[in-house]
Structure formats: C-alpha cells, structure tokens
Amino acid sequence: MKVLVPIKQVIDANVRPRVKADGTGVDLANVKLSINPFCEIAVEEAIRLKEKGKASEIVVVSIGPAKAQEIIRSAYALGADRGLFVETEERVEPLAVAKVLQAIIAAEQPGLVILGKQAIDDDSNQTGQMLAGLLGWPQATFASKLEVDGDRATVTREVDGGLETLALTLPAIVTTDLRLNNPRYPTLPNIMKAKKKAIDVKKPEDFGIDITPRLKVLKVSEPPARKPGIKVASAEELVKDLKAAGVL
C-alpha cells in the first residue's frame, strides 16, 4: 500500500513570530522555518507503517515557496521514498491545497493519506477534512493511534469526553494529533543520502488548478498586551474580588 503524506513548512515552533510593520502578515524573512510538527508526526507514522510491513511506499508532497523544498529533504532523511513539490509563491489556502492534493491523489492512487491535523502557522485545521470531502473518502481526524489491517484502518482519536475509536475502510484520510507518536531523529548517513535524492517539482498550473486565494487578509496585528494583574492580601479578599467581577 502506498501512503501519501502532505507536509508543510512553517515558522519554527520555537521562534517568536513578529508581525510585519505594514500589518500584511507575519515576518518570515531571516526566520527559522521547519516542517510543521504535526506533519512530522504524519511522516513518522507512515515510516512506522512501512517498518511494520503495512506500507510499501511513502510519498511526501509539499506545496509552497521554493525554499520549502527543504522539508522534502528532511522527510527523505527520515525515510520517505519519494517527494513531490508543487512550487508557488502565492499564499495557499486549505481549499486550494486540498484541490491540488486531490489531483495528485488521482494520479498516485495511495491507499492512505496521513496529514497533520493543522499547521501551526495559521492553525486552520481544514485541509484534511476538505480533502476527504472532495474525494468522498472516509476520514478520521486527531488520531492518537492508528492501526492498519488489510483494507481496514482503526483510529483512536482524542475527543473532549475521552477517546473515540473509528473503523474506516481504505482508502481514507487520517490527520495526526500530538500523541500519535514521538518522531525520530534522522541519522547522519540518511541526511547525506537525502541530498542525492531527486524531487519531482511541479506548478499548480500543471494540475489545471486555480489556487488564487478566496479570502482577503485585511490586517494582521499582534494580540493586545496582557493587562497586569493585581495582588490580593488574603483569600477573603480574593473571593470578594471574584464575586465583584461576577465570576463566582
């Protein structure tokens, strides 16, 4: 079974994002960019499926600006077999990404698509769901456990009330939650081998898909600074203040 893993490059989780002075977005110049942590978990899960003999090939796909090709190499270093890069300098929205993926899936015919539940830049949490909708495939989002057996997958997902277990018929869409696995580090020899592997580079036009954004970003601004708190002298005073604030 072929597993397709769409991945995204995002601002590194340890970087403090800064809003551009003109308010058009987050400043990405000279900022460390990395593979989205949920995508990394998706790649790891695919590799584990391959190690268990459940997957035969892992294909990673990324859509983004030229620099984002790096993350295909990161995925190669972890164990992905083949990579497809769709290059565009345009801001891509979840629906556009889902449509490009739909076209790629039509050509690649994977048995399973594993995506991150969301990208930590805009936290949309939509691509996986939209893709399942476009394809008419079953979906299991926020997976904390994935088991594949023949053409069936069992997914445990984290929901507010606890855990939910879903059974799906493949092909299907699964999106990863944080506790699905703990991604491995690439080995030194694999980092070097990744450098020599080819990446298949395409453009959105090659799929005949219009990725022009449908949403207009009016303004991006810093969250308002938190107001300083106050110190109270005693528990009684605290209760009094909470009552006054109407929260008790």
Add this chain to the structure above:
Amino acid sequence: MTHWQLTEEQGAIEEMARSFGEEHIAPYALEWDEKKHFPHDTLRHAANLGMAGIYVDEDIGGSGLKRIDAVVIFEALAKACPSTAAFLSIHNMVAWMIASYGAPAQRTEWVPRLCRMDWVGSYCLTEPSVGSDAAALRTRAVRDGDYFIVNGTKQFISGAGSSDVYIVMARTGAEGPKGISALVIFKDMEGVSFGSNERKMGWNTQPTRTVNFDNVAVPVSHLLGAEGDGFKIAMAGLDGGRLNIAACSIGGAQSALDKSIRYMSERSAFGSTLDRFQALQFRIADMATDLAAARIFLHHAAHMLDEKLPDATMTCAMAKRFATDIGFSVANEALQLHGGYGYLAEYGIEKIVRDLRVHQILEGTNEIMRVIIARALLGR
C-alpha cells in the same frame, strides 16, 4: 551566525545533533555530573544516529562524513553537556584510528561494533610519569611468539573501566617515538585492571581511571598498523581529537553565553535589568565576538585537515589552543555575569566552567600546542 558557511546538509546535521542534545542530554546533565553517571544508553542512542563513527567509512558502519561536519556536531552536542560530548569525541577518535590504520579484518570485525557503540573505546597514551612528553612512554610490549606481553600503567584514561576497547601506545622497540606501537587491548583480557574513578573538577559524566597491564598477552593480530607506527597513529588521532575538543569548548561557552543573555534580561539591580548596563553589554559583545572568531578559525582548521593541507597539524594545534582558551574565558565571564547564582550548581554555569577547564590541559596542553606551532614555524 553559527550557520554562516554551513551547507543545507550541515544545517540539518546541526539541527539533529542540537535537538538530540536538548531532548536527551541537557535535562540530565547536572544530575549525571553530580552522581558521576556515565550515560551509556544515551551514547548508544547517539550511535544509532551515526554519531559514534562520524568520519568512519560507511562500508564498516560509519557515517562517512568530514571533520568539518564533526566539528558542527560536537559544538551542537556540547551545548547540552561538554563532558558527554567530549567523551563521544574520544570514542570517535578510537573508531577512526582502527578504521584508518587497521588491517581489513580489524576494520570489519571491530569498527562496526564501535560505530553501534556495542563497544565503547578509550585512548591510552598518558602514563603516570609521562604526559606532555608522550614519546618517552614506558609501557612495554614484548613479542613472545604470536603474542605481545604488555606491562605498564596508563594514567588519566577517559572511559576506563567502562570502555571495552583500549588503543594502547606501548614500547615495542628502542627509545623515542619510533619504538612505539599501537595495540588494541580488550577490557576482559587477563591481566587488565583499573584504578578507582578519579575525583576531579569536571568531566564527571565520564570516568577517568588508571589502566594497569600485568603480563597481558595480546595477540599479534591486535597490532594496529606496523610495529613502530604507534606514535604516528596516536598523533594523527589527536589532530582530529583536538578539533573536536575545541568544538566542545565553543559549544559549552555558547550555551553559557546564551544563558547569560537570558539571565541579564531577568535580573535587576539598581532599578533596571542587568542588560541595561553598558559595561555588561560590552562584555556580552566581546564574548560573542571571541566565540565567533574561534568558531570560524576552527572551521578553517577542520577544512585544512579534511583537505590534508601541509599546515593542517599546526593549524589544528592553533585552533585547539585558541578555542579552548576563549571557551574557558567566555564561560568564566558568564559565571561572573550570573553573580552568586553563577556559583550555584543549579544554574548550570559552574559545571560548564569546570568542564571546559580541562580542555586547556588534555589532548596536548595548550603549552604543547605552542610547542607544535613554534616547531612548525621555526624548525628545530
């Protein structure tokens, strides 16, 4: 800054080594130091990622990288714990010496195990009465049929007692460097024994012991290279070892500097945070400048060794002297910037100072580095 000349792969390598250190070494380093714990499992994990045979050929289990890559890795690991990173450097040196000078059977039999860290390796040159003047060593190996009978004592051996494999420089011939051979001795050979773990200022995440050889019968097949090659092999190992030790100093010092920058923005005195005092700002500026200079020089020396350029040995000695002196002084400054808290173990600064101090002493003291440099420049 660290990345100014790194390739994309070196960037990925640095990221891997640094994140590995942050997750698997840094959170435990203070405890390992205090309890004198040798983190064998963590080192084996590092080995699985290819960090126990960094510049060993791939066909015998190594990662096939260059010295410049190793320097990047050791700096990254030393940010988490200089002592643990430095031990890994010694192990790498041992694996590389066998890979480079070993006979085919030695390479294929021993090196893959070292690269997986199923075996841990130590390097035995120093003796109780000979340190800097290593060519005067007295441990004897006398040929007896298919064996060398080894007698003597090695002093200050990093990893001793825990390590499985010891490259031992021993005298098989006349006085002087040409009478020395390198033998691979296993821990469990009859007549090998160890002293107690030395109580020392730093480098506490790895043991340091004497190793005694009492009529140890070492098969002739354990001779590394030819008889009389031992000193040459020992010195070749040290060229790269010195680069790695220098990298460990820069990594440790960088982490002390980073901690200081953070601390100065949090700690207040005289009505403002410390980072508002220009006298202290200038100290930070100087520390960062010194480290940047040391790092670039070190990368240059590593490049020279990779390319086997004529002055590589001298340049490695220069870089080791420079980077380990700078590393120590930056760490010591960082302690000063932390005030009394820098002196407390909890803040992790005093450990860095203790660990980096010995880098000015071992793998050839910094005086001996000057001897090497002067000899190359002035002849003898």
